[in-house]
Structure formats: C-alpha cells, structure tokens
C-alpha cells in the first residue's frame with residue numbers, strides 16, 4: 001500500500017477585515033482600494049503626496065517620502081500584506097516593508113520590470129520575442145547602439161518612463177547627440193521602430209497557489225504615445241492571441257509572480273508578435289474590466305495578494321474604454337452632465353485636482369453588441385464633454 005503524499009499546507013488566506021497596504025497614491029491604487037473595501041478590507045496608503053487619489057478612498061493615508069524608512073516601518077507595522085500601484089518605488093523601500101509583511105508582487109518582479117534594459121534582458125534570456133534593442137550608458141554607447149539597431153529607432157530612458165515620457169524617435173544618427181542631451185545623459189535603451197499592425201495587452205493574475213487567470217487580449221490605440229482607446233475582443237488573428245497568452249503565462253511562472261501583471265505587445269505589420277513591456281500591476285487597458293468583466297482587474301489583484309481564489313476573467317460582451325486626459329480641461333470644466341446622459345456609458349474620475357495636458361484624469365467604459373458599438377458609445381460620450 002502506498003501512502004498518499006502529505007498535501008502541501010494551503011497558503012494562508014488574508015481574509016476580509018484585514019488591512020491591505022498600498023505603496024503609491026495614484027488612480028491605480030484608488031481603484032484597487034475601492035475594490036478592496038468592497039470586499040470588506042481596510043486600506044492603508046503610503047504616498048509622498050497629500051490627499052492623493054488613493055488616499056481619498058483609503059482608511060489611512062501616510063504621507064512620507066519612499067526614502068523615509070521610519071515612516072515605511074510604521075506603515076508596514078499596521079498592515080497584513082502590501083502591494084504597490086506605482087512602479088518606481090525604490091527596491092530598498094520594498095525590502096524594508098518585506099521584513100514585516102509579505103509584499104505581492106515580490107521585490108524580484110518589481111526589480112525586473114523597473115528598468116527597461118533589465119526587463120528586456122530578462123525576456124530575451126527566456127526566448128521571449130522583443131523588438132531588437134541595445135542598451136547604452138554613455139553617448140558613445142548610444143552612437144554604437146543606434147548604429148547597431150539602425151534607424152528609424154526609438155530611444156527610451158531605461159528608468160522612470162511612462163506615457164511616452166523620455167522617449168524620442170531617431171531617424172538619423174545625426175540626432176543622437178541632441179537626444180542624449182534631451183534625456184539628461186541617462187542610461188537608455190534603443191529599440192528598432194516597429195511598423196505596427198496593432199498593439200495589444202494581456203492582463204493576467206497569478207495566485208499564491210500558482211493558479212493563473214488571464215483576460216482576453218485587449219486592443220490598444222495610442223495618441224502621442226499615451227493610451228487613448230482600448231477595445232475587446234481584439235481584432236487580431238487567433239494564433240497571435242494564443243501566443244500572447246502563452247508568453248504572459250511564461251512570464252508569470254518565471255517570476256513566480258503573485259498579483260496582476262500586464263504584458264504589452266506589438267503586432268507588427270509582418271505579423272510578428274513582440275513584447276513591448278511589462279507592467280507589474282493592474283494596467284490602464286484593464287480599466288474596462290471594472291464594468292465589463294465578471295471580475296475586475298482590481299478585485300483580481302485583491303484576491304491574488306490576499307491568497308483568495310482568483311475570480312473569472314470572462315468579458316461576456318464587446319467592450320470599449322476611452323481615456324479622459326487633462327487636455328479636456330482647456331476651456332474649463334468638461335460638461336459632465338452631457339456625458340452622463342449616455343446611459344450605457346460609465347464615467348470614472350480619479351479625484352485629481354490639477355488637470356494637465358497628457359495627465360490621466362478618468363475614463364469612460366461601455367459595452368455593446370459589437371466592438372464598434374461599444375467604441376462609438378465611449379467616443380460619443382467623450383465628445384459630449386466638450387459641448
């Protein structure tokens with residue numbers, strides 16, 4: 001007779017009523033906090049900014065710099081588990097918090113995704129296709145990198161980039177010196193400029209127990225390198241969708257990831273699927289899951305980091321999301337009443353007080369019988385904001 005193997009101890013569930021800590025105070029933390037509170041958790045936010053979008057909907061906002069180790073210890077001492085909504089939290093700060101409570105996703109996952117060169121090496125080492133790239137630390141290396149990759153190319157700062165910040169297209173080697181000055185002589189990554197058929201993202205969660213749930217691919221359109229519109233189902237070949245999901249699963253496994261991860265992809269005009277970048281957190285393209293999926297990406301993040309079973313990632317109907325940027329405020333307050341007359345459209349605002357061009361202030365979501373119908377709805381409501 002063979003005895004059954006002793007089952008591994010099930011992971012400890014951090015149940016509703018516990019306190020979840022969030023590092024960062026932006027809109028991603030805000031939507032996470034709303035989801036956590038709906039499930040009966042308390043939320044403490046650690047952010048350098050006072051009255052932050054996350055802090056406004058949290059039980060407690062600790063306002064201090066990420067370098068303030070005493071404040072970090074106080075924060076960590078008051079919570080049961082910690083996640084982050086901001087990618088540039090210093091790893092040293094994460095390590096301090098980890099002495100007290102689990103941080104999910106882990107410092108290793110964050111470290112990998114925090115720096116473009118490191119992230120791309122991680123992917124390349126695992127055979128995950130990316131755009132051809134080269135890293136550069138000095139002006140000479142930048143010349144070499146551009147020569148190797150060829151033009152047109154995109155020069156991106158290796159750290160602290162978001163919404164196209166720190167990105168420059170280079171069409172001729174003569175522009176390299178000017179760009180090196182423009183990026184402030186920082187470490188950079190040079191990427192081949194890809195002729196795009198489509199951009200998609202796959203958002204997936206991995207639980208403490210290793211279970212994985214992925215949303216269907218979302219199709220993303222950008223304006224000025226900033227996400228403008230997301231739709232699903234994505235109009236891409238089924239083979240590309242399958243490959244994107246497979247790659248996302250590989251990344252989750254390789255990082256032994258716990259939480260929600262987004263993988264951004266390019267689908268080139270040649271039909272090649274390439275990973276653009278990783279976001280170790282919920283993602284702007286996933287905002288439509290709040291209204292259109294069985295489980296939102298934020299609830300999924302709560303479930304994953306607290307050790308609860310993951311929810312269904314199904315998106316039962318075609319859906320669309322349009323971002324609302326600070327540009328909408330050029331002539332004063334947008335016409336909210338006009339947008340709210342579109343009954344099938346959901347309005348989300350992030351409670352930010354200072355609209356600036358390019359700054360994400362909120363979004364609109366709609367479902368429809370077709371992608372086109374969902375998209376028409378969010379665009380009509382957005383247009384109405386300026387009437």
Ligand SMILES: Nc1ncnc2c1ncn2[C@@H]1O[C@H](COP(=O)(O)OP(=O)(O)O)[C@@H](O)[C@H]1O
Pocket residue numbers: 131154156161162163164165191192193194195196199222225226264276277
């Ligand atoms: N190598 C490239 N080829 C073509 N388009 C690119 C390339 N790199 C970036 N872009 C465009 O710029 C957008 C933002 O770039 P990304 O690297 O994702 O930076 P961010 O961190 O700002 O999101 C992409 O979604 C894409 O539309």
Ligand SMILES: [Mg+2]
Pocket residue numbers: 163264277
């Ligand atoms: Mg991006």
